[in-house]
Amino acid sequence: MTSRVVGIDLNPLAALTARVNYFLNVSMFLDNDTNVTIPIYCGDAAYIPQVVEIEGVEFIEYSIDTELRPINIRFPAEGVSNVSNFIDIMAEIEMDIVLKDECSAFSHLVTFLDDSGVSVGKTVQDEISSLVDTLIEFEANNWNGIWSRVIANYVATAMLGQYDVVVGNPPWVDWKSLPSSYRDRVKSLDVASSIFSGDNYVGGINLNIAALICTTSAAKWLSSDGVLGMLMPDTFLKQRTYEGFRKLAISDAETASIVAIDDWSLAGKPFSPVSQKFLGYFISKSGGRTASSIPVIRYKTKERGLKTSIEKLDLEQSFSFDELVASRVSQDGNRTNYVICESGEMETFKKMGSGESQYVGREGMRFFPLELLVFKLVDYDSRRSLVEVENVQNPRSRHRVPKGRWKFERDSLRPLIRSADIRPYFVSWNGTLAPFPFDSNKSTRTAVDIKTMRSRWPKLFEYFVRHRDVFVSQSNFTSRLVAKNAPFYSIARSGDYSFAPRYVVFRATGKSMAAVVESIDTPWGKVLPAFQDHAPFIAQRPDGSFLGEDEADYICGILNCDIVRSYAAVSADARSMPITPRYALPLFGDPRVVDLQREIARASRNAKQDCSSADIVNLSNSEISELYLRMLDQLV
Incomplete structure (x- = not known):
């Protein structure tokens, strides 16, 4: 089970809570002497560690911002291939770091890499030495001894493999609200370049971080036959700023498709007081239906004041259901907005949307303040x-x-x-x-x-x-x-x-x-x-x-x-x-x-x-x- 169901969350408390819940649900299968790693990781689904090659050696490369200074990490990819063993060795060197024993920490890591089949040449030794030096520096500044585990969690997310089902409710945070250093780092990723619409001023350079999380998650963790499901704002289907995201280009050679949508826009406010309307997006690498007809189920609340604190909800009692369709109305690759409507309306809307306006609209003057x-x-x-x-x-x-x-x-x-x-x-x-x-x-x-x-x-x-x-x-x-x-x-x-x-x-x-x-x-x-x-x-x-x-x-x-x-x-x-x-x-x-x-x-x-x-x-x-x-x- 622990190899088939994993979780990632940027919030350490959320990750810890999920880890405890996971443990409680698998504890009945464990013996007292069972060594198990609960596969819930504190990591960033928008900024996943990258694999880089240096002098013939593949490294997992990552950078973590801290108040002291950034931690720049490079660790041999082969050493992370067995995630459980990697987590264990990073926990093991915690005592070396607390004792500020550089030699012992270095020796433990080199031995681990050697046992993992990594050729520990000068390049690898230099990177391991730099990592140990950073951890000891942080310890010397009284930044506690858990950084090795923090690093292990982040780095491990790059080697989790691919899964048949990826689900999430990512944060709906505007790009412009994120720290500038984080924005710069994320925009340097290959997958990020494909999801910005390219407008130089209004809207096009903005984005919601959920769109990036969805794209990176599909690229990194979704299997070729799998399905990703995420709750995200309905604006992702319509606004021009998400033109790049809607193309779902998860790599230079691979695209994904929206295969189904759950429309919750008329289902009340389940995330009250947040009033943003949202959809459930179901995405596959093998869907092939993005440009044609996508099935949509629209949920309409039957009850006034439906409580958001309810843990178990009877869908049929609480909601009515409409079966609709979604489709791109234009085959122009630069105009990717969708419409959701009844199937009988789609032909007319495609006729309208496939054409262009011969007239340019002008925005009103900016009388500000x-x-x-x-x-x-x-x-x-x-x-x-x-x-x-x-x-x-x-x-x-x-x-x-x-x-x-x-x-x-x-x-x-x-x-x-x-x-x-x-x-x-x-x-x-x-x-x-x-x-x-x-x-x-x-x-x-x-x-x-x-x-x-x-x-x-x-x-x-x-x-x-x-x-x-x-x-x-x-x-x-x-x-x-x-x-x-x-x-x-x-x-x-x-x-x-x-x-x-x-x-x-x-x-x-x-x-x-x-x-x-x-x-x-x-x-x-x-x-x-x-x-x-x-x-x-x-x-x-x-x-x-x-x-x-x-x-x-x-x-x-x-x-x-x-x-x-x-x-x-x-x-x-x-x-x-x-x-x-x-x-x-x-x-x-x-x-x-x-x-x-x-x-x-x-x-x-x-x-x-x-x-x-x-x-x-x-x-x-x-x-x-x-x-x-x-x-x-x-x-x-």
């Missing part, structure tokens, strides 16, 4: 052309900008559209404003220079100077988004599109909703809007020209229609919708389907004109769905 750059309208002084505003407050922000009232030049401000302002076919502006220190005659990407700012908008400039320290303290992330040598008050994500006559703005969180926006009515006239984070927009055709009226209505209708909203709900994370649609959005004016496109624009205008009538909006959305699918059929 909120307390500095977002205002509520208080009053308008028409005689002096000054707008009185009050800066908003966010009690959770680390940037402290006291609440106050200010008067700014009216043409230095734009109405700010937020995600919450967007409804199907209309926008409800609530008086929120933001500074817009740009002049399209000078630059659409960089704020006007200080000299222009002082002469044109002196009151806004005075406000900026007063809070210059807040601008300067912004993160490196923000500074990378603005042009080099830009004034300190530059705001990220402005361009030619910021001066378009009309926009199709949509939500990047929650339910899919879109509206056509032109100028906003303000107390001082019609003014072009600005858009906040999570309110992305489409303003241009692929050639950079601005959208026409019919074209904007056409795009807006598609983004709002029933079938697209259904697709968006199953293909993307509601907390972070794609900025550019990940489904077919053909260019307006295509002669093959232009008549259908005009019909979509007409139905969209009808919904816009009667947007307060739910019946008319629903009828329009239903009509647009039918027209949209007919358009895709004609473009095949």
Whole structure:
């Protein structure tokens, strides 16, 4: 049994608890004189020791961070091939380390290696001597005598072999929350290079450590005919940052496949207070079903307030079950997101997902920090052309900008559209404003220079100077988004599109909703809007020209229609919708389907004109769905 069931946990207490539980369950089979190693190891499933070759000798190589200094380990791989014997010899030299007897510790290890069939040449002796020196150094600094066992546990995980079943509930920790030294070490591993999506800025270089643990576990411990099962966030199937993970390239020559999914997203909160929705992922090296149809069981809780402390749960009494399917909707190797839906919907969703959007979405401007750059309208002084505003407050922000009232030049401000302002076919502006220190005659990407700012908008400039320290303290992330040598008050994500006559703005969180926006009515006239984070927009055709009226209505209708909203709900994370649609959005004016496109624009205008009538909006959305699918059929 101890050779067939093993466990690994990074937490020493969890490993100890599991070891005791394991022992209690096998103790009935043991005699008083039985020598047994309980195969529960304290190790890191994300950072497994590597096998390296030095001067013809294979070594297990590993590094452990400590408060004193890193422990760099190299131990002959052949000496770890019998894990139980390796654990025993590392425990045996503990007394040598406590006595600081370097010679005895060295002799014990060399004898062990010799008995294990290792040729103990100079290279091996040097590495063993370095290991003994490190252990004695730690002992001399009163770092107790257990380091030999700690090292043995970590190193042993590299030689455990492969298993038919690998299960786990790995930690769901964002990559950016890990210590930088640990991130650097893990990213150096061969398997890590395949799971990062490659985006240089937003999202692509981020990851959840669970994705790495899943990949390394499959690569190292899963047998060719085995199955790995892990509980991990549902976002792994959808978000762009997990494109690399979804390819499941566990080595240069080997890939794995998702063969089944348990969907727990509607099963309550078994890990309360954690509210992250999650799935059970079942992965095999021989599955071969990743690109086709994957069976999914969705669990729906029948009980309100299902207690998370219950150890034994009657599944049939507590949950109802839906049989669904999951599949990649595109065969493009660079677009690997999945949808989970009923089998009858999959053909339609694949038709949508296999196409591409001919329009690029733009992310809203980064008005950060909120307390500095977002205002509520208080009053308008028409005689002096000054707008009185009050800066908003966010009690959770680390940037402290006291609440106050200010008067700014009216043409230095734009109405700010937020995600919450967007409804199907209309926008409800609530008086929120933001500074817009740009002049399209000078630059659409960089704020006007200080000299222009002082002469044109002196009151806004005075406000900026007063809070210059807040601008300067912004993160490196923000500074990378603005042009080099830009004034300190530059705001990220402005361009030619910021001066378009009309926009199709949509939500990047929650339910899919879109509206056509032109100028906003303000107390001082019609003014072009600005858009906040999570309110992305489409303003241009692929050639950079601005959208026409019919074209904007056409795009807006598609983004709002029933079938697209259904697709968006199953293909993307509601907390972070794609900025550019990940489904077919053909260019307006295509002669093959232009008549259908005009019909979509007409139905969209009808919904816009009667947007307060739910019946008319629903009828329009239903009509647009039918027209949209007919358009895709004609473009095949």
